[in-house]
Amino acid sequence: MNVLLLGSGGREHAMALAIAKSPLLDTLFAAPGNPGIAAVATLLAVDPEDHAAVIAACRANAVGLVVVGPEAPLVGGIVDALEEAGITAFGPTKAAARLEGSKSFTKALCAARGIPTADFRCFETAVAARAYVSARGAPIVVKADGLASGKGVVVAATVDEAHDAIDRVFGGAFGAAGASVVIEDVLEGEEASFFALCDGHHAVAFASAQDHKRLEDGDRGPNTGGMGAYSPAPILDEAGEAAVMRAIIEPALAGMAEVGTPFKGVLFAGLMIAPDGPKLIEFNTRFGDPETQAMLPRLREDFLGLLLACAEGRMPPTRPRFAADAALTIVLAARGYPAAPKKGGAIEGLDAAGRGAIVTHAGTRLVEGQLVADGGRVLNITGLGATIAEARARAYAGAALVRWTDSVYRHDIGARALVARNTPSAHDDGAVDLV
Numbered sequence: 001m002n003v004l005l006l007g008s009g010g011r012e013h014a015m016a017l018a019i020a021k022s023p024l025l026d027t028l029f030a031a032p033g034n035p036g037i038a039a040v041a042t043l044l045a046v047d048p049e050d051h052a053a054v055i056a057a058c059r060a061n062a063v064g065l066v067v068v069g070p071e072a073p074l075v076g077g078i079v080d081a082l083e084e085a086g087i088t089a090f091g092p093t094k095a096a097a098r099l100e101g102s103k104s105f106t107k108a109l110c111a112a113r114g115i116p117t118a119d120f121r122c123f124e125t126a127v128a129a130r131a132y133v134s135a136r137g138a139p140i141v142v143k144a145d146g147l148a149s150g151k152g153v154v155v156a157a158t159v160d161e162a163h164d165a166i167d168r169v170f171g172g173a174f175g176a177a178g179a180s181v182v183i184e185d186v187l188e189g190e191e192a193s194f195f196a197l198c199d200g201h202h203a204v205a206f207a208s209a210q211d212h213k214r215l216e217d218g219d220r221g222p223n224t225g226g227m228g229a230y231s232p233a234p235i236l237d238e239a240g241e242a243a244v245m246r247a248i249i250e251p252a253l254a255g256m257a258e259v260g261t262p263f264k265g266v267l268f269a270g271l272m273i274a275p276d277g278p279k280l281i282e283f284n285t286r287f288g289d290p291e292t293q294a295m296l297p298r299l300r301e302d303f304l305g306l307l308l309a310c311a312e313g314r315m316p317p318t319r320p321r322f323a324a325d326a327a328l329t330i331v332l333a334a335r336g337y338p339a340a341p342k343k344g345g346a347i348e349g350l351d352a353a354g355r356g357a358i359v360t361h362a363g364t365r366l367v368e369g370q371l372v373a374d375g376g377r378v379l380n381i382t383g384l385g386a387t388i389a390e391a392r393a394r395a396y397a398g399a400a401l402v403r404w405t406d407s408v409y410r411h412d413i414g415a416r417a418l419v420a421r422n423t424p425s426a427h428d429d430g431a432v433d434l435v
């Protein structure tokens with residue numbers, strides 16, 4: 001079968017590598033793709049949010065399945081448009097993508113279905129939101145309601161900080177995402193990401209990961225799209241994953257089916273693992289970036305077969321198999337990211353880096369045969385190993401071989417997992433060797 005993958009990031013490169021291995025695949029197309037994806041797919045100059053252009057590309061290339069990588073086309077209704085045109089797609093409809101696109105919708109579902117999450121209130125005016133925060137006190141979390149690329153959330157330590165955040169949301173800092181605000185209590189615990197494949201009525205656990213949102217070592221600096229990840233998440237053992245399926249994924253799926261908007265695709269639960277069990281921070285309705293770069297190299301099953309089964313509403317009841325190995329991904333970003341990443345610098349050394357690690361492209365471009373940086377997050381280097389420590393050593397060895405003068409990356413990806421599990425590379429005093 002011919003497959004069209006929508007997107008152009010590191011997540012999509014990892015997905016392309018996994019799809020390319022499938023015995024079901026004839027030709028893989030990607031729109032718009034990137035120079036890394038071009039090694040395994042034919043690139044099409046099509047905007048993933050342009051419904052008519054995507055449908056025309058599917059018809060011209062006899063595409064049997066469209067796989068949607070990023071959230072924006074989902075929230076914009078690309079899957080509805082494809083289904084109307086009779087083209088099978090992996091991903092939720094616009095109505096089902098509200099699980100990511102609207103925090104207030106998800107909170108209402110949590111309340112209706114008893115899904116554990118932080119206590120919350122939604123407000124449509126700054127005056128009411130400010131008054132609630134004054135009464136409730138700090139710390140408290142302020143969230144713009146709609147999609148804000150992970151930048152619409154402030155965990156406020158003081159009431160003043162929360163008031164400022166509310167004013168920014170209603171002042172238009174997040175565009176349409178700021179038409180209303182969700183205020184919620186702070187959850188305590190360790191964060192983890194959990195992914196389940198859903199066919200509208202059934203869900204199976206896929207894999208877990210943990211990511212690093214802040215730009216700098218020690219979880220300092222601004223929030224980013226993600227600076228690294230590892231999989232599996234040591235904090236989620238088998239019993240923990242079963243609890244997430246039972247308490248969070250299955251009730252959400254049942255709730256979506258009941259209101260007539262069944263969820264198909266991958267449901268990504270951002271979790272806080274609290275002492276009394278997992279709690280939902282948020283849902284996303286697509287694979288995570290960079291979590292996917294760390295999860296897919298561990299998959300021991302036909303990824304395309306799984307995506308197709310979800311899209312066609314025939315999810316097998318058994319969980320996909322994964323290697324027991326760990327994988328760890330480092331994001332190489334451009335100096336100045338996230339505010340003003342420096343573009344255009346030449347990148348060399350990827351063949352050498354790719355010998356002991358997996359290199360995926362996120363923001364690169366070819367200019368007259370030379371690979372250059374062309375975005376904020378530019379490359380991902382993923383190491384595999386029997387332990388997180390081993391995977392981490394391979395990933396950092398790979399990153400050290402990349403020759404690109406504007407590169408910045410964190411040196412402590414996975415450090416917390418090593419400390420928490422007291423693996424051999426953690427010192428007795430809890431400090432960890434940084435590379």
Ligand code: AMP
Nearest residue numbers: 118141150153184185186187270281282
């Ligand atoms: P979200 O976009 O909702 O995932 O929030 C982004 C980040 O803000 C999360 O990954 C958490 O680190 C933090 N966060 C969001 N909500 C809460 C909460 N209720 N308690 C503590 N931290 C939170």
